[in-house]
Amino acid sequence: MLKLSHSKYSYDLWINMTVNLSSQMTRYGVSESFNSFIDGLRETPGLSDKKFRLADINKMAQYLVCRNYGKACLELSYLLWAVVNYPTSDSAHHTTTDTNTDTTNYASPSSPKALANAPLLSFFWLNENITPARFRQAFEQPYSSKQVAITLDKVGLHLSFPQQSFVISATRVGVLAVLFEIIISLAPEKLTLIEKALQGNLDNSVKAIKNLSSELQKQLYQFLAEHLVPAQQQRRFRYISQWLASKDNDKLSNKSSNESYDSYKNYAKNDNHNTKTSSIHLLRDETILSFWQDAAMDETSPGYKLYASAFNDIIEIHQAIQQAKQVFALDNANSIGFNVEGGEYSPDVIEKLVFAETSTTQDYAWLCQTPKFLTKAQWHFIEPLMQKQPFIKNLPLSVARLAIFSQWQASIVQAKRKSSLILQDKLNEIPEQDYLVYQQQLSKQSKVLIQVVLAIAHIFYRQQDSRYLSCILCFLPEVLSQQIKQTLNETMTLLSSAEEVSLDLAAIKINKALFTQSQILLKDSMEFNRVMKMAKSAFNNNNKDGFQHVPDVESLDTYQDGYDALTRCQHIIKIYLTQLSKLWPTSQNCQLNYCSDVSIFKDMFNQLYGDVND
Amino acid sequence: MTNNNAPKDQEQLAQQIFCTKDAYKSLTKIARAPKESDDFTVVFNDIVQLVKGNNQVDFVERVPQLIKKINSDISLRKSYLQLIKQLQFAESGRQAAASSKELLHDDGHDKAHESEQSRLTDRQTEYFSLKFKRDQNHPSQVYVILTIMNPTESHLNSAIALHITTDSQADCLYFPLLIDGRSQLLMDDDDEQFKLLSDDNSHLHLM
Numbered sequence: 001m002l003k004l005s006h007s008k009y010s011y012d013l014w015i016n017m018t019v020n021l022s023s024q025m026t027r028y029g030v031s032e033s034f035n036s037f038i039d040g041l042r043e044t045p046g047l048s049d050k051k052f053r054l055a056d057i058n059k060m061a062q063y064l065v066c067r068n069y070g071k072a073c074l075e076l077s078y079l080l081w082a083v084v085n086y087p088t089s090d091s092a093h094h095t096t097t098d099t100n101t102d103t104t105n106y107a108s109p110s111s112p113k114a115l116a117n118a119p120l121l122s123f124f125w126l127n128e129n130i131t132p133a134r135f136r137q138a139f140e141q142p143y144s145s146k147q148v149a150i151t152l153d154k155v156g157l158h159l160s161f162p163q164q165s166f167v168i169s170a171t172r173v174g175v176l177a178v179l180f181e182i183i184i185s186l187a188p189e190k191l192t193l194i195e196k197a198l199q200g201n202l203d204n205s206v207k208a209i210k211n212l213s214s215e216l217q218k219q220l221y222q223f224l225a226e227h228l229v230p231a232q233q234q235r236r237f238r239y240i241s242q243w244l245a246s247k248d249n250d251k252l253s254n255k256s257s258n259e260s261y262d263s264y265k266n267y268a269k270n271d272n273h274n275t276k277t278s279s280i281h282l283l284r285d286e287t288i289l290s291f292w293q294d295a296a297m298d299e300t301s302p303g304y305k306l307y308a309s310a311f312n313d314i315i316e317i318h319q320a321i322q323q324a325k326q327v328f329a330l331d332n333a334n335s336i337g338f339n340v341e342g343g344e345y346s347p348d349v350i351e352k353l354v355f356a357e358t359s360t361t362q363d364y365a366w367l368c369q370t371p372k373f374l375t376k377a378q379w380h381f382i383e384p385l386m387q388k389q390p391f392i393k394n395l396p397l398s399v400a401r402l403a404i405f406s407q408w409q410a411s412i413v414q415a416k417r418k419s420s421l422i423l424q425d426k427l428n429e430i431p432e433q434d435y436l437v438y439q440q441q442l443s444k445q446s447k448v449l450i451q452v453v454l455a456i457a458h459i460f461y462r463q464q465d466s467r468y469l470s471c472i473l474c475f476l477p478e479v480l481s482q483q484i485k486q487t488l489n490e491t492m493t494l495l496s497s498a499e500e501v502s503l504d505l506a507a508i509k510i511n512k513a514l515f516t517q518s519q520i521l522l523k524d525s526m527e528f529n530r531v532m533k534m535a536k537s538a539f540n541n542n543n544k545d546g547f548q549h550v551p552d553v554e555s556l557d558t559y560q561d562g563y564d565a566l567t568r569c570q571h572i573i574k575i576y577l578t579q580l581s582k583l584w585p586t587s588q589n590c591q592l593n594y595c596s597d598v599s600i601f602k603d604m605f606n607q608l609y610g611d612v613n614d
Numbered sequence: 615m616t617n618n619n620a621p622k623d624q625e626q627l628a629q630q631i632f633c634t635k636d637a638y639k640s641l642t643k644i645a646r647a648p649k650e651s652d653d654f655t656v657v658f659n660d661i662v663q664l665v666k667g668n669n670q671v672d673f674v675e676r677v678p679q680l681i682k683k684i685n686s687d688i689s690l691r692k693s694y695l696q697l698i699k700q701l702q703f704a705e706s707g708r709q710a711a712a713s714s715k716e717l718l719h720d721d722g723h724d725k726a727h728e729s730e731q732s733r734l735t736d737r738q739t740e741y742f743s744l745k746f747k748r749d750q751n752h753p754s755q756v757y758v759i760l761t762i763m764n765p766t767e768s769h770l771n772s773a774i775a776l777h778i779t780t781d782s783q784a785d786c787l788y789f790p791l792l793i794d795g796r797s798q799l800l801m802d803d804d805d806e807q808f809k810l811l812s813d814d815n816s817h818l819h820l821m
Contacts, residue, residue, distance in 0.1 A: 026640065028636050028637055028639070029640070030637050030640050033655060035643075036653065036654055036655040037657070038642070039654060039655065040655040040656065040660070043676075044659045044660050044663070045663050045672065045673040046663075057642075058642050062638060065634050065638045118700060121662075125658075126666070181659055185656075185658040185659075188692070188696075189692075228637060233632065233633040233636050233637070234633065237628070237633070316632055316635060316636065317628075317632050320628040320631040320632035320635070321628040323628070323631055324624045324625070327627060328620060328623075328627075338623055344630060345630050350630050350631065350634050353627075354634050354635050354638070363639070363642050363643055363644055365643070365644035369644070
């Protein structure tokens, strides 16, 4: 039986941990230390590079913010059971001994013996069996006894108990390792307690696993109770939803006035719950500016002096309201999991709604880490655009204002901290870039991205990885690109139909065949050759971290991630530039708009930071 | 069944969607604190890597701050001590009475180093030894010579971590690869690490 949180020992330590992790909340509903904890997970090193994949950490963050970690706790508990009870070559000879023995004056040899008694430490930390490949290797030999069996199949690890079975997918082990790191970082003593609780007694395995799962859930619940508190976010939500509702009322009472919203009539037809909020609205650039002008001057607002904060919150909250409306319009609200007692929607529902589209919630800041796909300056330049990518079509001007004027505001705030003289100078300046220059730089940036994509193509090519093809196809003439696609597809179909022992082997075979095939095409085509030469020179001209030498085969997946992110960035820039050209058909339109915006923002900044506020 | 509370429930749903997304963005935002700052949270794996002697550049730069945090946090310290015990190759415990002390061979001209300070106890265990030898020309500097009797492969291929613990603090230092079973460091005798290393009350844990 597990009594993790009941023993005085673990309780004291628990208190220790929670005291050390300050629960001072940020305006984002998470404590400073929760943020820094996740940072710590991102930074912690492993056998090579960082221990955890960013995607796995983000997935875990997703479960935590949705408070939807029940399934993960259960999966982890099964995995821990398997690790503890899977025989290792030397564990059969040893029974558990306490590692907390007193120190002596005698030296003791380092021992696989000691570690055989710490299977969890060995599996998750020393051997890092937390990638699908290492996980498979660790459980390579099937094991069975009278009561249980642990075997690998194509999907993952199959655990059989007398009454039931459970499968842990090999691709889940990374996320589960992040969860376990969180659990053990919060309460390190649990490492040995869990081992003891799961070891042996195979008749009661499932019961022990389920007990453990519920203990883990309790631990996370307690942690989140202190570190995920949405009070401040709720205040921001109420402030903005009331502001939007008041604008709606204004509009209703003055129908003849200019429309400040667009509406989708189809949605309105379906929604008959509330006349005041009966239509799905699209925000417009004017509404955003007007909200900032109101809220920045309102002493009671929850912090909207910064244009960036006002912009961010109003679009996010507006979007959430529209999303909720759609759910109610399309679905019977009773059927989507409202918990009447708690007055809340279930974690499952929220997770599905918020994370339906992951690309829009992705932060690409890792592009300027190692390997350095972009310099910090290059990333910062496109950062506002990438963060607001779902809104660039409807709110092109607001995004341009964010890029130009919120940068300017940040420098004014910084100047204010230094001295009133510097502040005064700053207030009299104008931004370094105008909208015209901004557009030109975006086009330039797009070309920079192309060079990085080509350099990645060269890296794949040098490592004989057929993924180089997907990187270069868009640089080839359409006819040739189609021809290559067709030839390669045929090869793929031919090979995929063959039965292979493992998925890994099949992938290796396909890659080899595709690469060889592409070599033949490369020989025959001048165009293809030309693009590969461009790729080579893009690589040679790139001296940033991660591009000085052709990297190892093991790290190629990171370059694939980089390629995916860069093409996404490029796609967004392209869409945005098209929107801007619609917004400003001529450079004169663009300059006029800029001049008028300078005067609006200058006026606001003078009011916010000028003499009166000193 | 109709939902009479639709507007309220809809608002509740919108609020939950917003709060969740907002918190997620905050948690997944990269590079909040600058690398050199000590404003980071230690996860269990950091301590394991410290004990194992992970030599990735980013991590090595963080080691001094990590040690500082371990020394000021009872829970981290407990994990650290336990991991050292679990993963060590060999250990030398607290040294007994002064009888085993040897006077360092300085040339006797430098009075300051004839004091109790200069009496340094060599460490001898079944698996390794540590000898202190003062530099003839620069008496404030001491050669620390590590000998491992039956080294493992890792002692020959990567830097050797030696963790030092006392009742109140902990630290670690790295010796270069072994050559002919020996490795040495040159240290200033007022170096905090050296003081810990040569303290009779310290435990040495060779990884």
